Amino acid sequence: MEALRKIADGLIGLSAAIGSLGLLVVVGVILVDVIGRAFGSPLFGSQDMVTMGMVIIVFGGMALCDRTGGHVAVDVFENHFPRGFNRAVDVIAALLGAIIFFGIAWTIWESSQISRMLNLSTNLLRLPKAWFQWALMGFAIVTALGMLLRAAELAFRGRDIRGESHSGEEPL
Known part of the structure; x- marks a missing residue:
């Protein structure tokens, strides 16, 4: 199971790195667009780039968020229940999360097929929507597997x- 964890951490890290690159691109696009607007020449297609970049940013970091325990958790009664019960709740929550993310991936896959069939693209730059849907699907699968x-x-x-x-070391 340690080898599986190492592979999973590698995929999670890759997913987060791609999300980080998306963040850098979006920040750069917004910076260029704002400066361009100040001089009366906004960046053409910036809305398309920012919108699609947000898909990469949000879902690219989702697996890392789960890996580090960053999702919202309500633990008001956790101290009042036995440790085994709390662990069972955590297992069920992780399984439900995996089902939800597999469901997201499946829904996005079906949506990408429609996007390809109808040749859907972004408004200004005409970037194929299916590319971003496939990225979202991949990130959702990595999150579900994690x-x-x-x-x-x-x-x-x-x-x-x-x-x-x-x-694998304990945090400080």
Whole structure:
């Protein structure tokens, strides 16, 4: 299972790196567009680039958010329940999250087929929408697989990776 965790962390890191690159591109586009507007010449297609870039930013970082425990969690009663019950709740939550992200991936796949059939593209730059839908689908699958692995580690090993750094060392 350690080799599987290493592969998963690599995919999660790649996903986050792509999301980070998307963030840099979007910031650059906005900067150029704002400066251009000040001189009466805004960047053509900036709305398309920012809109599609947000897909990459949000879903690129989703798997890392789950890996580090960044999702919203309500733990008001956690201290009042036995440890085994809390672990079971965490396993169920991870499995439900995986189902939701697999559902997102499947829905986006179907939507991309419609986009290809109708040749849908962005408004100004005419970038094919299917490309961004495929990226979103890939990020959703990485997130779902990460959640499945987290559920398996919790269920079979009692290990919650959300409290660990990527190198396996305890955080400071």
